[in-house]
Amino acid sequence: MGWLGPAELEALKLSLRVSFWATLVTLPFGIFVAYALARWRFPGRQLLNGLVHLPLILPPVVTGYLLLLTFGIQGPLGWLLAEFGIVVAFRWTGAALAAGIMAFPLMVRAIRLSIEAVDPKLEQAGATLGASRPFVFATVTLPMILPGVIAGAILAFAKAMGEFGATITFVSNIPGQTQTLPSAVYAFLQVPGGEGAATRLVVVSIIIAMGALLLSEYVGRRAAARVSGS
Amino acid sequence: MSLSVRLQHDLPDLKLDLSFDAPSGVTVLFGRSGSGKTTVVNAVAGLLRPKAGRVAVDGWELFDTEKNHWLPPHRRRLGYIFQEGRLFPHLTVQQNLSYGRWFAPKRARRENPSKVIEMLGIGHLLDRRPAVLSGGEKQRVAIGRALLASPRLILADEPLAALDDARKAEILPYFERLRDEVSVPILYVTHSAAEVARLATSVVALQDGKAVRHGPASEVMADPSVAPAGVRAVGAVLKVRVQQHHSDGLTELDAGGARLFLPRIPHQVGEELRIRIPAQEVILSSKRPEGLSALNMLEGSVDTIRAGDGPGAIVSVQTPAGPVLARVTRRSVEALGLEPGKPCFAVIKTVALAPQDVGGRLTAP
Numbered sequence: 001m002g003w004l005g006p007a008e009l010e011a012l013k014l015s016l017r018v019s020f021w022a023t024l025v026t027l028p029f030g031i032f033v034a035y036a037l038a039r040w041r042f043p044g045r046q047l048l049n050g051l052v053h054l055p056l057i058l059p060p061v062v063t064g065y066l067l068l069l070t071f072g073i074q075g076p077l078g079w080l081l082a083e084f085g086i087v088v089a090f091r092w093t094g095a096a097l098a099a100g101i102m103a104f105p106l107m108v109r110a111i112r113l114s115i116e117a118v119d120p121k122l123e124q125a126g127a128t129l130g131a132s133r134p135f136v137f138a139t140v141t142l143p144m145i146l147p148g149v150i151a152g153a154i155l156a157f158a159k160a161m162g163e164f165g166a167t168i169t170f171v172s173n174i175p176g177q178t179q180t181l182p183s184a185v186y187a188f189l190q191v192p193g194g195e196g197a198a199t200r201l202v203v204v205s206i207i208i209a210m211g212a213l214l215l216s217e218y219v220g221r222r223a224a225a226r227v228s229g230s
Numbered sequence: 231m232s233l234s235v236r237l238q239h240d241l242p243d244l245k246l247d248l249s250f251d252a253p254s255g256v257t258v259l260f261g262r263s264g265s266g267k268t269t270v271v272n273a274v275a276g277l278l279r280p281k282a283g284r285v286a287v288d289g290w291e292l293f294d295t296e297k298n299h300w301l302p303p304h305r306r307r308l309g310y311i312f313q314e315g316r317l318f319p320h321l322t323v324q325q326n327l328s329y330g331r332w333f334a335p336k337r338a339r340r341e342n343p344s345k346v347i348e349m350l351g352i353g354h355l356l357d358r359r360p361a362v363l364s365g366g367e368k369q370r371v372a373i374g375r376a377l378l379a380s381p382r383l384i385l386a387d388e389p390l391a392a393l394d395d396a397r398k399a400e401i402l403p404y405f406e407r408l409r410d411e412v413s414v415p416i417l418y419v420t421h422s423a424a425e426v427a428r429l430a431t432s433v434v435a436l437q438d439g440k441a442v443r444h445g446p447a448s449e450v451m452a453d454p455s456v457a458p459a460g461v462r463a464v465g466a467v468l469k470v471r472v473q474q475h476h477s478d479g480l481t482e483l484d485a486g487g488a489r490l491f492l493p494r495i496p497h498q499v500g501e502e503l504r505i506r507i508p509a510q511e512v513i514l515s516s517k518r519p520e521g522l523s524a525l526n527m528l529e530g531s532v533d534t535i536r537a538g539d540g541p542g543a544i545v546s547v548q549t550p551a552g553p554v555l556a557r558v559t560r561r562s563v564e565a566l567g568l569e570p571g572k573p574c575f576a577v578i579k580t581v582a583l584a585p586q587d588v589g590g591r592l593t594a595p
Binding site: 104121122125126127128129130131132133135136139140143144226 | 306309376
């Protein structure tokens with residue numbers, strides 16, 4: 001990637017790191033919440049559904065500001081995390097947190113759809129054959145929803161790569177710390193002569209987005225073929 | 231091994247309230263759709279939590295609502311054979327077969343996989359996935375999967391209902407082998423009288439959530455009160471022995487000294503079978519009939535006459551072959567002067583004995 005300047009390369013690397021961790025850490029929660037929404041009937045289910053979707057419908061700046069209030073040094077959760085030595089405000093971890101929360105609804109929707117497509121009768125069959133609930137999930141449900149999980153993860157990764165509004169509001173735009181790829185494009189466009197760098201990053205963004213899409217299609221097809229047994 | 235079931239449950243359109251104790255062997259739950267058969271099996275399996283009741287296998291309680299005792303499905307040690315097979319589509323046949331076995335306690339693994347695979351004739355399918363199997367093959371794999379879980383009770387919920395007649399004929403013998411060769415009690419749900427005749431050790435007739443009749447197949451199926459399950463369901467079950475195959479395409483059977491002729495069946499000479507004789511295929515005569523084309527004639531005497539609400543009556547005739555049932559009109563009963571003790575002849579048309587009414591062997595030849 002010799003044609004990228006050091007500042008551009010740094011933004012790209014940071015974005016990849018932020019998106020990777022945002023996706024990896026939210027994935028187990030995403031599967032759990034999707035399963036709960038798809039299979040369980042409990043009081044507050046609609047409330048949970050609404051909360052999960054909130055980042056999708058709120059202005060990203062609002063989400064970022066709410067994160068700042070909650071996870072900032074003064075915020076209740078930020079203070080608690082700081083007690084354990086974890087500071088997210090104005091750090092790359094904060095960017096990952098913002099990206100993860102913004103990508104969460106997309107991830108949950110994709111996984112939930114695939115769980116709803118699994119016939120509960122197969123899970124019952126697993127139970128009658130001696131598998132407890134966690135084993136039924138691990139040996140029947142999870143393998144069958146794998147295409148949906150992969151699609152959800154890639155979708156979330158792509159969304160995290162492009163997250164801008166909540167990130168810049170929550171953790172600002174510090175080069176090397178919180179300046180992700182979209183933030184860098186924004187910053188380059190603010191200075192005279194920055195168009196070249198901005199254009200190069202835009203090209204990189206398009207390549208990554210298209211690559212993620214093609215990869216998710218390919219992996220999804222492979223996994224679906226394996227699961228359906230054809 | 232015995233199975234004890236007591237259940238009370240309310241469904242939107244059905245009040246279930248029944249109890250029965252079943253001996254070892256195949257217990258068939260028999261009744262129309264909507265009579266509560268599947269509800270009973272699902273409660274035994276733990277897939278449905280009934281309002282009240284108790285189920286025990288050989289004294290081992292699966293649940294007892296009075297004691298607030300409830301074993302979850304995965305701890306009940308069952309082999310459930312579903313109507314639609316429910317094989318795991320993401321696993322190969324081999325992996326499907328191993329699934330239940332893997333969860334069974336090691337010391338309880340009685341069944342030898344290679345023996346079961348050979349018995350079911352599925353050795354050539356092991357590497358395939360369920361999607362490419364035929365309906366009959368899927369159901370054979372489902373039987374193997376249930377069996378290899380080394381269950382203490384096998385449940386089968388209309389396992390043949392989704393198959394065509396040819397596939398039914400392919401699968402039924404495997405259930406007969408299960409009954410004869412595996413010492414696990416089987417609770418089998420069906421609405422097919424032919425399956426009852428071939429498989430049942432005892433029958434529980436269900437009607438609107440109640441067990442209206444319970445006992446050996448020959449008794450329950452001969453009871454006009456199970457007729458709501460279909461008049462065609464009424465019929466006698468006879469034990470016979472294959473005597474000879476004739477060159478004109480008929481098979482001669484010995485039924486307690488009497489001769490019966492059937493269109494040729496594949497069983498060997500000397501094999502013991504049971505055959506079902508539908509009551510509506512039997513004609514009664516007060517004198518020895520002459521000049522009749524029917525080959526099968528059993529001499530006996532009238533045992534009981536049960537008239538229903540309609541114009542028909544079910545006459546039970548005691549013959550050397552066992553009790554034979556005939557469905558005749560009440561007018562005929564009067565015209566022939568039939569009454570208990572009166573000698574008469576039961577005439578059965580040879581081709582009326584359909585192959586699906588001929589059961590597999592009871593004992594080795």
